[in-house]
Amino acid sequence: MPATSDPRSAREVFRGKLLRVEVESWPVGEREVVRHPGACAVVALTTDGDVLLVRQMREAIRQVVLEIPAGIFDIDGEDAGTCAVRELLEETGHRAMKLEHLARVYTSPGFTDERIELFLAEAEPATDASGEDSVEVVRMPFDEALVMVKNGQIQDLKTMAGLLLARDRT
Amino acid sequence: MPATSDPRSAREVFRGKLLRVEVESWPVGEREVVRHPGACAVVALTTDGDVLLVRQMREAIRQVVLEIPAGIFDIDGEDAGTCAVRELLEETGHRAMKLEHLARVYTSPGFTDERIELFLAEAEPATDASGEDSVEVVRMPFDEALVMVKNGQIQDLKTMAGLLLARDRT
Numbered sequence: 001m002p003a004t005s006d007p008r009s010a011r012e013v014f015r016g017k018l019l020r021v022e023v024e025s026w027p028v029g030e031r032e033v034v035r036h037p038g039a040c041a042v043v044a045l046t047t048d049g050d051v052l053l054v055r056q057m058r059e060a061i062r063q064v065v066l067e068i069p070a071g072i073f074d075i076d077g078e079d080a081g082t083c084a085v086r087e088l089l090e091e092t093g094h095r096a097m098k099l100e101h102l103a104r105v106y107t108s109p110g111f112t113d114e115r116i117e118l119f120l121a122e123a124e125p126a127t128d129a130s131g132e133d134s135v136e137v138v139r140m141p142f143d144e145a146l147v148m149v150k151n152g153q154i155q156d157l158k159t160m161a162g163l164l165l166a167r168d169r170t
Numbered sequence: 171m172p173a174t175s176d177p178r179s180a181r182e183v184f185r186g187k188l189l190r191v192e193v194e195s196w197p198v199g200e201r202e203v204v205r206h207p208g209a210c211a212v213v214a215l216t217t218d219g220d221v222l223l224v225r226q227m228r229e230a231i232r233q234v235v236l237e238i239p240a241g242i243f244d245i246d247g248e249d250a251g252t253c254a255v256r257e258l259l260e261e262t263g264h265r266a267m268k269l270e271h272l273a274r275v276y277t278s279p280g281f282t283d284e285r286i287e288l289f290l291a292e293a294e295p296a297t298d299a300s301g302e303d304s305v306e307v308v309r310m311p312f313d314e315a316l317v318m319v320k321n322g323q324i325q326d327l328k329t330m331a332g333l334l335l336a337r338d339r340t
Contacts, residue, residue, distance in 0.1 A: 005232050014184045014191050016202040019281060021184050021191055024229060028304065031229045032186040034204055036281065058279035059194060059201045062175050065279050072280075105327045108277040108284055109228035109235050110242075111189060111206065116327075134198065150338065157275045157286075157327050164334035168320065 018072070036114035040083035041070035041158050043102065043166040044094060044123040051142045051163070052092045052123055054135040066138060067156045070116070080117035092137045094123035102165050107157065118162050120169055142170070177201070188242070206284035210253035211240035211328050213272065213336040214264060214293040221312045221333070222262045222293055224305040236308060237326045240286070250287035262307045264293035272335050277327065288332050290339055312340070
């Protein structure tokens with residue numbers, strides 16, 4: 001690895017349950033870096049051509065947000081595809097019948113190492129699913145979700161990119 | 171505003187030059203929130219149908235990243251469009267001749283309030299431009315950039331969404 005791939009020094013300034021924040025010293029100056037465990041997210045389409053979204057409160061922006069199902073890599077050793085299948089079931093009560101990797105994305109590499117593994121899935125209802133209380137499942141025609149991306153009603157970046165990428169695969 | 175739109179309490183655990191981190195107490199539990207000033211970003215197309223990208227080291231992920239030009243809202247009172255025009259000039263030496271708002275996006279509302287205002291611009295070279303030393307300008311056919319989004323060579327989320335949204339406007 002080249003010498004520039006690591007900071008001269010780093011000091012941890014916060015260690016939470018989810019995040020760790022470090023101030024790193026680089027030749028170009030200091031960088032405030034938020035370490036995040038990463039996440040999986042899934043564009044789940046039903047056989048009817050609907051997409052499964054979830055609506056939930058996102059405290060950080062004080063808003064209820066419409067998103068594709070997603071979850072943090074918080075189970076040791078779980079691979080990204082398994083995470084996507086699990087989160088889809090937990091959040092929407094649907095099972096992924098087919099799963100395809102869409103993209104690895106970095107949400108905001110200027111300050112965080114968070115990466116999301118985006119998937120495309122064919123989903124069908126699971127009979128034994130209970131669902132999470134904190135999220136509301138929103139099922140709508142895929143084309144309608146694309147319109148919401150274009151007219152600004154969907155503003156969550158992973159959801160926008162996921163839906164737009166999925167359009168070219170379907 | 172409903173009672174759920176503000177936390178019960180919040181304590182600041184880090185205040186840096188760019189970021190501020192708070193641990194907020196909500197009825198559903200604690201949230202670690204990274205406060206970010208927000209940013210502008212611009213998909214800049216030349217009259218030849220090229221797009222102007224920049225390649226720069228992103229220390230947070232220890233990688234050189236190919237992105238659309240972008241900048242943080244760090245000038246008091248500057249509006250988003252002015253920010254986009256300024257960043258385009260500073261990073262690529264190009265002037266925005268026409269500017270259109272593409273979208274407001276939240277990069278990762280699960281833990282940060284960072285929002286990016288995305289623009290589409292027609293760009294032409296400015297004669298008096300100097301350019302930033304820390305970024306390398308990469309000019310390529312717009313369609314080639316779209317291919318790089320689809321084959322995973324472009325992984326920066328705002329860049330992916332920006333290019334895919336711009337495709338439908340051009």
